[in-house]
Amino acid sequence: MSEQILSIQNLTKQHQADQLSGISEVSFDIQAGEIVAIIGESGSGKSTLLKSIYGLLKVDEGEVLFNGKRVKGPDEQLIPGHVDMKMVTQDFSLNIYAKVYDNIASMLSNTNVAFKQQKTMEVMEHLRITALKNKKIIELSGGEQQRVAIAKALVSDTKVLLLDEPFSQVDAILKNQLRADIKRLSKETGLTIIMVSHDATDGLFMADRLVILKEGKLQQEGRPREVYNHPTSTYTAKMLGNAVVLSKQQAQQLELKVTKEQVCFYPEWVELKASWSAKKFNVRDIYYKGFYDELLLERNGVHIRALQLNSGEHKKNDQVYVHIGRFLEF
Numbered sequence: 001m002s003e004q005i006l007s008i009q010n011l012t013k014q015h016q017a018d019q020l021s022g023i024s025e026v027s028f029d030i031q032a033g034e035i036v037a038i039i040g041e042s043g044s045g046k047s048t049l050l051k052s053i054y055g056l057l058k059v060d061e062g063e064v065l066f067n068g069k070r071v072k073g074p075d076e077q078l079i080p081g082h083v084d085m086k087m088v089t090q091d092f093s094l095n096i097y098a099k100v101y102d103n104i105a106s107m108l109s110n111t112n113v114a115f116k117q118q119k120t121m122e123v124m125e126h127l128r129i130t131a132l133k134n135k136k137i138i139e140l141s142g143g144e145q146q147r148v149a150i151a152k153a154l155v156s157d158t159k160v161l162l163l164d165e166p167f168s169q170v171d172a173i174l175k176n177q178l179r180a181d182i183k184r185l186s187k188e189t190g191l192t193i194i195m196v197s198h199d200a201t202d203g204l205f206m207a208d209r210l211v212i213l214k215e216g217k218l219q220q221e222g223r224p225r226e227v228y229n230h231p232t233s234t235y236t237a238k239m240l241g242n243a244v245v246l247s248k249q250q251a252q253q254l255e256l257k258v259t260k261e262q263v264c265f266y267p268e269w270v271e272l273k274a275s276w277s278a279k280k281f282n283v284r285d286i287y288y289k290g291f292y293d294e295l296l297l298e299r300n301g302v303h304i305r306a307l308q309l310n311s312g313e314h315k316k317n318d319q320v321y322v323h324i325g326r327f328l329e330f
């Protein structure tokens with residue numbers, strides 16, 4: 001059983017006193033070796049939470065415990081931040097005229113040169129940037145710079161890596177590779193990672209646990225599969241899976257038996273098949289997604305979306321039989 005490394009307790013930080021602008025009473029624990037993804041819409045407080053955990057912001061209330069010891073705020077020490085944690089921000093903080101190797105090695109002392117070399121080479125191999133060793137940062141692509149920034153953060157035996165929008169600079173192919181590499185790194189080395197992303201698929205793909213933030217408050221937390229399949233709000237469902245949200249009245253127009261005010265389901269829960277319970281819908285539009293289509297369907301003026309795995313099977317203005325196999329009520 002892994003041990004707890006961080007405990008975030010009742011953390012509150014408002015940037016402006018007169019309006020909600022930060023985080024409010026956020027509490028959760030992080031186990032050593034876990035990957036935690038903080039997910040939320042723009043302005044929900046993700047960066048504020050990450051910076052508060054690292055000790056970059058003076059919080060109003062609550063505290064962060066690292067192995068049971070309180071993380072100090074920026075007003076309590078000369079260099080803000082925690083010695084066992086490292087944060088990689090979107091600007092990377094690299095010396096752009098220095099070589100990749102030197103950028104990384106600069107984090108280690110010269111007291112043991114052989115160790116410094118070995119450690120730098122080791123971390124470069126982990127991040128697959130050995131071939132870039134003698135290149136200057138200015139000669140690298142955004143994705144390569146991102147890897148160097150992570151290598152630099154990890155070389156000095158970091159226990160917790162904090163990543164703020166780690167994939168903002170990379171294309172889809174590189175993003176998949178980098179996500180897999182970071183996940184592998186955490187599993188191989190026991191590194192704890194807390195990442196912030198506006199793209200929920202990053203969290204679903206990589207994280208052991210998701211923390212969903214809404215307007216500065218913790219909305220839901222749990223394992224990705226659990227949170228995805230059992231969202232406790234329409235906000236979480238929309239953040240994670242492009243969910244369809246209907247009012248009670250709209251749901252009743254589709255002859256769904258509902259009792260609560262809102263109904264929510266993912267497009268993949270909608271079955272396109274004729275059965276005794278299926279209803280006829282019109283295909284109003286088709287969005288081509290590569291190996292599948294997303295259909296915009298309409299019945300009695302209510303629109304829903306469904307997936308068509310057999311791309312091209314139904315066309316615009318076709319009529320299809322639809323069974324909403326599963327839906328949640330809020």
Ligand SMILES: Nc1ncnc2c1ncn2[C@@H]1O[C@H](COP(=O)(O)OP(=O)(O)OP(=O)(O)O)[C@@H](O)[C@H]1O
Nearest residue numbers: 015016021022041042043044045046047048049198
């Ligand atoms: N230094 C600051 N001074 C005043 N308000 C701030 C400051 N930093 C953040 N805020 C406000 O606090 C709220 C949360 O900001 P934060 O950057 O934590 O959100 P976020 O979820 O990371 O957003 P994004 O995804 O857009 O980066 C926002 O309304 C933002 O405008």
